[in-house]
Amino acid sequence: MHTTTKLILAYNLEIKPSFAYQSSHQVVSKVLFSIYLVRQRVQINFQHFALLLLIIFSAQSCTTVHVYQTGGPGGREMGNAPSTEWKSDVSNTFLYGAIRDDVPIENCALGDGTRINIEEIKIEKNIWRIGLYIVTLGLWDSSKISWRCAKPCNP
Amino acid sequence: MIRKNGPQRWKNIHVTIDQPLEDLIDIDNSNLQGIKLDTFGILNQTSKDINDLIQGAKSSKKQLKAIGSGWALSKIHVTDHYLLNTKLLNKCFEIDDQFFHQDFAEDKRKYIVIAQCGISIAELNIYLELPKVANQVPRSLKTAGIGAGQTIVGAVSGNTHGAAINFGAIPDFVVGIQLCNGTDQPIWIERSTYPVLNQNFVDGIQSKLIRNDDDFNAALISFGTFGVITAFAIETEPIYQITYPTIFQINHTKLSSIFQDSNYYSGLHHLEFIFDPHTQDGYHMIEGTKVKYEDGHPIPTPVWIITSRKGYAPGDWTTKFLLNLPFVSAAYKSKVQYKEYLKRSVLSNVRGTSGQLFTATITYLEGYNETAFAVSIQDAIKTIEIIKQETKNAKLPLVIQARAVGPGNAIFGFTNHLPRSVVFEFGIVYDKNYPIFEEKLISRLVASNIKYTLHWSKNALINPKRMKEMYGESNIQKWKSSRYKLFEHDMDLIRVFDNAPLILAGLESPPIVV
Numbered sequence: 274m275h276t277t278t279k280l281i282l283a284y285n286l287e288i289k290p291s292f293a294y295q296s297s298h299q300v301v302s303k304v305l306f307s308i309y310l311v312r313q314r315v316q317i318n319f320q321h322f323a324l325l326l327l328i329i330f331s332a333q334s335c336t337t338v339h340v341y342q343t344g345g346p347g348g349r350e351m352g353n354a355p356s357t358e359w360k361s362d363v364s365n366t367f368l369y370g371a372i373r374d375d376v377p378i379e380n381c382a383l384g385d386g387t388r389i390n391i392e393e394i395k396i397e398k399n400i401w402r403i404g405l406y407i408v409t410l411g412l413w414d415s416s417k418i419s420w421r422c423a424k425p426c427n428p
Numbered sequence: 429m430i431r432k433n434g435p436q437r438w439k440n441i442h443v444t445i446d447q448p449l450e451d452l453i454d455i456d457n458s459n460l461q462g463i464k465l466d467t468f469g470i471l472n473q474t475s476k477d478i479n480d481l482i483q484g485a486k487s488s489k490k491q492l493k494a495i496g497s498g499w500a501l502s503k504i505h506v507t508d509h510y511l512l513n514t515k516l517l518n519k520c521f522e523i524d525d526q527f528f529h530q531d532f533a534e535d536k537r538k539y540i541v542i543a544q545c546g547i548s549i550a551e552l553n554i555y556l557e558l559p560k561v562a563n564q565v566p567r568s569l570k571t572a573g574i575g576a577g578q579t580i581v582g583a584v585s586g587n588t589h590g591a592a593i594n595f596g597a598i599p600d601f602v603v604g605i606q607l608c609n610g611t612d613q614p615i616w617i618e619r620s621t622y623p624v625l626n627q628n629f630v631d632g633i634q635s636k637l638i639r640n641d642d643d644f645n646a647a648l649i650s651f652g653t654f655g656v657i658t659a660f661a662i663e664t665e666p667i668y669q670i671t672y673p674t675i676f677q678i679n680h681t682k683l684s685s686i687f688q689d690s691n692y693y694s695g696l697h698h699l700e701f702i703f704d705p706h707t708q709d710g711y712h713m714i715e716g717t718k719v720k721y722e723d724g725h726p727i728p729t730p731v732w733i734i735t736s737r738k739g740y741a742p743g744d745w746t747t748k749f750l751l752n753l754p755f756v757s758a759a760y761k762s763k764v765q766y767k768e769y770l771k772r773s774v775l776s777n778v779r780g781t782s783g784q785l786f787t788a789t790i791t792y793l794e795g796y797n798e799t800a801f802a803v804s805i806q807d808a809i810k811t812i813e814i815i816k817q818e819t820k821n822a823k824l825p826l827v828i829q830a831r832a833v834g835p836g837n838a839i840f841g842f843t844n845h846l847p848r849s850v851v852f853e854f855g856i857v858y859d860k861n862y863p864i865f866e867e868k869l870i871s872r873l874v875a876s877n878i879k880y881t882l883h884w885s886k887n888a889l890i891n892p893k894r895m896k897e898m899y900g901e902s903n904i905q906k907w908k909s910s911r912y913k914l915f916e917h918d919m920d921l922i923r924v925f926d927n928a929p930l931i932l933a934g935l936e937s938p939p940i941v942v
């Protein structure tokens with residue numbers, strides 16, 4: 274095997290599955306950046322370059338999107354300051370939304386039941402979920418939804 | 429109230445830790461009766477709930493550890509058993525004149541507040557800088573790290589620092605500690621040389637009073653191993669702004685002369701510099717001066733924010749991926765990083781309050797570690813040379829941020845070097861190269877006779893030999909003596925607060941009685 278190919282494979286083997294939580298625009302930006310760096314610095318033939326891209330894509334085709342509040346009074350940024358640790362549920366939507374699977378959040382409350390807000394949400398699709406979506410032609414759409422609650426109001 | 433969430437996996441913010449827990453416990457300020465409690469009522473309810481939890485852990489022989497925001501990158505907040513989430517305990521209280529110690533100067537009283545353990549630095553900034561009560565003066569924290577998402581107790585316990593060259597680090601503005609450690613009552617600890625609150629206050633929070641410098645200085649930086657700290661009394665100051673001129677570049681010779689000249693930095697509030705270790709020369713200086721608060725200055729744009737206005741940001745693993753990119757030299761990657769760092773992460777040509785300037789909160793850099801160590805400002809130049817050589821040898825893509833900090837009194841304060849500390853810090857991919865590089869750096873510092881200390885919440889390689897090198901045997905014994913004394917030598921209680929990093933550092937064993 275050619276040394277370059279060996280290097281790429283060796284590198285790829287080290288990538289852990291959880292490596293790949295990315296949203297699609299992040300994957301694209303990553304690939305564009307890789308192309309930019311590689312083309313600037315390395316003399317590499319086309320097949321190897323294509324192989325590199327393929328490996329990057331196959332290792333990365335998973336998505337994560339974070340949804341969170343930002344801002345604060347007078348420029349005092351309060352973004353991403355949750356009061357709880359992550360909690361998750363899997364949501365499965367079938368038949369293009371004919372059957373949906375909501376995620377009721379019950380833990381964003383104090384011990385006495387007073388509700389506090391949701392601070393942030395994370396939506397993840399791993400390679401299996403994406404595969405399932407493709408194989409079922411979109412009939413089964415599965416995502417992992419995680420959330421953290423906001424801080425209780427301070428006086 | 430207490431809520432037990434049961435067994436689960438837990439990850440810290442940068443996912444340098446991902447591990448199972450037997451229980452994740454939330455604690456908050458609510459009560460089933462729905463009664464609105466006063467300051468003492470809230471503090472007493474919390475300390476009772478926590479003491480009960482500790483007693484429960486003791487009888488079932490489990491470990492219990494408090495967490496704040498989980499921002500520490502080392503394992504100082506880790507246990508396999510019970511993790512206590514304190515972030516819902518986020519109140520801040522004023523203190524009536526009648527509760528101050530008679531020796532505590534009257535004009536300083538309005539600058540003391542009681543902060544519950546889980547209040548974040550951002551929440552504190554808003555509470556202090558934007559008071560909602562008409563006669564309350566606006567106040568500022570004396571220093572802050574770059575981020576505002578840490579809890580006050582988490583930040584203190586891990587020795588969070590900024591670049592307050594003529595003050596110190598976050599632990600250095602704490603003047604009173606309420607500690608719950610499972611003994612019959614909570615403990616209120618102050619320095620005997622700096623009494624702040626009186627017996628009426630201590631009675632009000634149903635605690636026992638310990639006024640002792642060594643115990644205070646030991647408990648201050650104790651990374652959750654002395655028990656659960658429920659509240660601090662902190663000393664603030666009248667609101668101020670910090671003004672930063674446009675950053676400027678200097679060469680090695682000039683940097684060296686600055687380090688030797690205390691007149692240069694005596695008027696500064698903030699001294700920081702950054703450099704690319706792959707370049708021969710050139711340092712960007714970030715210098716801030718404390719100025720009187722004035723309305724009307726433009727609100728600073730937040731720095732250290734990696735998300736664009738439209739929401740685009742590198743994915744959770746992108747940094748790790750880019751830094752590991754094959755075929756691209758480390759020097760080139762450093763150059764790109766350095767350019768980005770200059771664009772996004774420096775305070776330049778800006779004026780604002782501490783709460784407006786130090787706001788880093790949104791950071792998902794999974795798989796990315798930060799490591800930091802401190803040396804005396806007098807050894808900083810030699811240290812820079814070592815860092816440059818080792819970074820090049822290891823072919824690592826790094827940007828080095830260095831911040832100068834004034835010395836404090838905590839026994840395990842890693843920022844206590846004289847006359848000032850310089851903390852060198854760099855983001856690094858969390859993989860097998862990280863400990864190798866860190867090990868190499870430390871051995872070079874030792875070989876060059878440079879006294880170093882490692883950041884408690886960023887470095888994993890703390891062992892008994894290193895503890896001795898960093899703090900000396902007598903400080904280690906002092907710290908252990910206080911720990912055992914505060915637990916009243918109850919071995920079962922002490923074991924509740926042991927955890928792996930403590931044992932690795934050799935700090936769990938009893939003090940040597942001379």
Ligand SMILES: Cc1cc2nc3c(=O)[nH]c(=O)nc-3n(C[C@H](O)[C@H](O)[C@H](O)COP(=O)(O)OP(=O)(O)OC[C@H]3O[C@@H](n4cnc5c(N)ncnc54)[C@H](O)[C@@H]3O)c2cc1C
Binds near residue numbers: 441498545585652653
């Ligand atoms: C984005 C980012 C920016 C940062 N910036 C800086 C910086 O500028 N300067 C710097 O020095 N560091 C910095 N750090 C490191 C961070 O400040 C420290 O790790 C700090 O200790 C984290 O506080 P925390 O509230 O997240 O506490 P955690 O990480 O949850 O815990 C830290 C320690 O505090 C203990 N603890 C927490 N609460 C209690 C309690 N109630 N009682 C007893 N023990 C308790 C824990 O057991 C643990 O040992 C940064 C980290 C991140 C992720």
